[in-house]
Amino acid sequence: MADHLSQSFEKSAMTNEEKRNHKSELKKQFVAFGLMIFLTFLAFAAVATDFVPRSLAIPFILILAIVQFALQLLFFMHMKDKDHAWVNVFMITGIFITLPTIVALMLLIGVTKF
Structure with a gap:
């Protein structure tokens, strides 16, 4: 009875254009995630190595946080979608x-x- 469940499903409900859009969106999300990881690393490195002077450390980290916040809203909260x-x-x-x-x-x- 359940033999058909072990077989692969060849057809997809998505059209080729939808598949391309899905792959493109997935790439964009991975790039945004990598950028956010890099910004987090940059903030930690700036404080740990005194790369940024003490007087500019807090504004620098706040700018990085605002950029990360915007990326999260646009890509992971889908605010860019219509x-x-x-x-x-x-x-x-x-x-x-x-x-x-x-x-x-x-x-x-x-x-x-x-």
Whole structure:
């Protein structure tokens, strides 16, 4: 009864164009992942080897973090895709609510030292 499950499935529901798009997307995700690993290594190396002066270390690492954040949003959260409009709206709204909240809390903690 289950003999047909051991046989390979020759036909695919995807067209050749969909297969090419899928391979292209997979390549882009691997490149983005490799770039994010490189940026992480660069941040660790910059701090560990004093490659970046102390006064520029935090801005340098924040810039690397922003680039990584953008790559993650575009490639792994699929914000570059056209059919995710509502997801994009909610994520951008969340960012615009979160950033002022974090800044306000940092200012509050910085002003009232415990």
